[in-house]
Amino acid sequence: MSTSDGWLAAALVPLLALVPVLWRIAYGSPKDRLIGQNLTSLLAGLVLLLAARGFHRTSYNDVALVVSVLGPTGTLIYARFLDVLPDSRLVRWTALAGVPATVLPLCVATGPGRAMVKLLLIGALLIAGSVVTSGRGGKGGVTA
Amino acid sequence: MTAVLEVLVWWAALTGIWLVLISTVDPLELLVGSASALAAAMLARAGRRAVADR
Amino acid sequence: MTDVLIVVALLLVAGAATAAVLNRDPVRQALVLSFLGLTLALLFTFLQAPDVALSQLAVGSAVTPLMILLTVRKVRRRPGSGGDGADKPAGRER
Amino acid sequence: MSSRVRLWVFLVGAAGFAALFAAACFDLPAFGTVPHPYGVRAVHAALSHHTANVIASVNFDLRAFDTLGEESILFSAVIGTVVLLRQARDEHRKDPEPATVHPPVRRFALLTLPFALLVGLYVIAHGQVSPGGGFQGGVVTATALHLLYIAADYRALERVRPLTLYEIGEAAGEAAYVITGFAAVLAGSAFLTNVLPFGTLATLSSGGTAMVLNAAVGLEVTSGIVVLLARFLDQAVEIEDPGEDDGSPRHTGGGGGNGDDEREPA
């Protein structure tokens, strides 16, 4: 197994984690669905980062960048319309544990440079987005 | 005065981020980057004001 | 290894598409649709099409759901009329 | 046709389609093996025009005329939506109610707003270099603007979104595309021929007219999506039907409808 296969195998972990998330989104309560949507964009971001490394294409990181920007936006839109922004320890801890566990090895493999700063930026955005959208006592807003 | 300062800070930060996003630096890239950063900086200020005094 | 990723992504997409159709309420469907959009983006990346993935991502994660949710809000707003109200506001026609 | 009959008609048709489609699938060249004569030629053509992103080259150079068609569909779809969702004579507008947003969400949205806009512009600008381009970046840019709706409410968004400007922007994008095409005619070639100098591969100035057309599409898509979402937001938030009561819009909807189970006490 080559190193690029290793990265792709690592990408399989968050990808497979999407299967139970789909179940949650399809059958859960509104709260569960919103948590699921939040978790989806976070996991998708991680998959994309790992896959970019596995395919040896730094330009694929742009897709992860867009996920990290638009994912929380989508979650907040739903929160606004469903009027809940559920407190989710699952999302928070997935972000706080999963993102560093993904981004730091990637940074080591990339080596210092602009690409590394970009990776750190994407990681920071993913964490910030997830923490804000899974915060305690949050509400999407009363009316619009 | 504060307005200029606010936009300037945003502009500097965003130009820095642009430089991180791109892969090769050349003059045209810098020009486009600083112009985009300026637009985004103005929007940042306009957005903050629109939210602050409604 | 790429093949494994593609197969998993394909199955996820198929599952998400089925769930999107079987969720009859538009709001629920919008959530499943954005999941479908994200998994499609992943599949496209594995199929070496990052351009298409970006396109799908941009459209699927925020714009389409927002439009569906806004339509739902508009359509459900009127008082005293609901799903099967064929007979109710008939006088509204011009 | 009753829904039962319709379902049966569908099932018969679906069975036929499934059989034919499956047969066709097994006759297709196996996944991932087939040679791609067009693809190989497109790659050659793109590289000879110094465009690193072959997909952008196909869209804005090799098949630029086709993209003009696509862009026109987009343009007309936006116009159609604007016409359908305009304010009717018997409807009245009310001011959108101000919303109170959870402070961390507001701060996050306000901080992400300029960054998301920058990312959108980055994706547009690098269409001919890295994955991205006017279509994708345009949607990201337009979405970025709506972070202000999330940060506060529709009123705040309306303050920084001069809609007329975006309506003009949409038309200007479409016009710029056509004018670039005719500029090639004036230069003595066919419509939409790539007549500008090609530049250096993988830099911002590469690709000749592909770069210009990409920017035109970026402008049009950004403005188009902003206009679209503005119309939907107007309808959902501001415009009221004649018979509508003035109560809170949120809880009045869907009497016997299928959506009230959606809401949980938060």
Place this chain on the structure above:
Amino acid sequence: MTVLPYLVAGWIFLIGVYGLVTSRDLIHAVGCLAVTQSSTYVLLLAVGYRNGGTAPVFADAPTNSRVVDPVVQALALTDIVVGATVTALLLALVVQLRKRHGTVDPDALSELKG
């Protein structure tokens, strides 16, 4: 694996059309149409894929690398964005229908017409 992507595309198409046929809510039907649309993207990209190929974007790859087909990608790419605006047009039609006839149930609408 050799036919799975094609079959998945076919499945997405069929399930989308099934949703359209049995839909009792036009907004739901528009969503199903979006699902049906996505089957074409899956089919196109599956046809364009080459084993061991990479994306035909040469900013960070040597120009002699083995690449997948760019033409189908270009087709899918524009259609996704244009498709979104067409979805918007359909949703606008739904809003109008609701205004005129007070319902978004297609069956009730055909009864109205008589």
